[in-house]
Amino acid sequence: MPLSDIADQTCSVARALSVVGDAWTLMVVRELFLGSRRFDEFQTYTGASPHLLSQRLRALEASGVVERSAYQQRPLRHEYRLTEKGVSLWPLIVALREWGDRWEGAHRRETPPVRMTHRDCQGSIRARHVCEVCAAEVPPQEVKVVMSRAAVSARRAARAERKAPRRVRPAKR
């Protein structure tokens, strides 16, 4: 299956990855959250090549994660902002930062590069997974995954397909 087809899986993780499952794309999203708006800033702070960067920005615009507007006419220059869909990627960036802090930074004996604080009271912010009924914080071990009928059938079909692959061409008569 080519990567472009993962959007067709009956799985929201796969569908999300078809849009943002790429390191450079998420580096640009990080940068937008840090306040960068312009091509030049993305290039400076992500380290991506201009070619790579314009590709990613076009894709992000096409999928509605960023919107582009002109900030200068002669010569024409654009700036980029996160849409509402883009701002909803916040938990993803937070999850990457927390994981990176814990597992890819500890051996460096440094202060975590970025601390996220609550503007009002300066408290640190932490991601929690909370049960909407009992309000408990729930670790992955206590989570039950319930699949929809469509998801269960899709997985059954994937198993059947592996056992007896569809013929690509009809057999010769």
Add this chain to the structure above:
Amino acid sequence: MPLSDIADQTCSVARALSVVGDAWTLMVVRELFLGSRRFDEFQTYTGASPHLLSQRLRALEASGVVERSAYQQRPLRHEYRLTEKGVSLWPLIVALREWGDRWEGAHRRETPPVRMTHRDCQGSIRARHVCEVCAAEVPPQEVKVVMSRAAVSARRAARAERKAPRRVRPAKR
């Protein structure tokens, strides 16, 4: 900057992406959380080619996200499990699922493919970002990002580098 160098940035998001900033890698991690253990299962449910899959599994093992153990000797067969480092990717998978549900699934008029519930009380589980001091749920607009000195210097150096790139070879005398 090649992608392999983003681990050197003074940024935990970049460092995390250097390990898990890839769609197929995260599809394998999703599958591990759904209980798959074997190569054949990963292939069936992710749709990745065998070549791609062994590459990703090797990288995940090398970075300590999964561990491999033999479950059969003749012929030798391995199974894979998430390590503690791997299980800590849970918030990332949850963030992808929530975003995919909201932005890549709504137009499909279907039940979300997967619901995560609290095993004890069947309540739905939701990611929240909470201030550790005042316990308020904090949206990204109320977050203040505080960079460490090292992070600030790294960004200053990136700006200087863009203005006056380092010479790769010394000038001829």
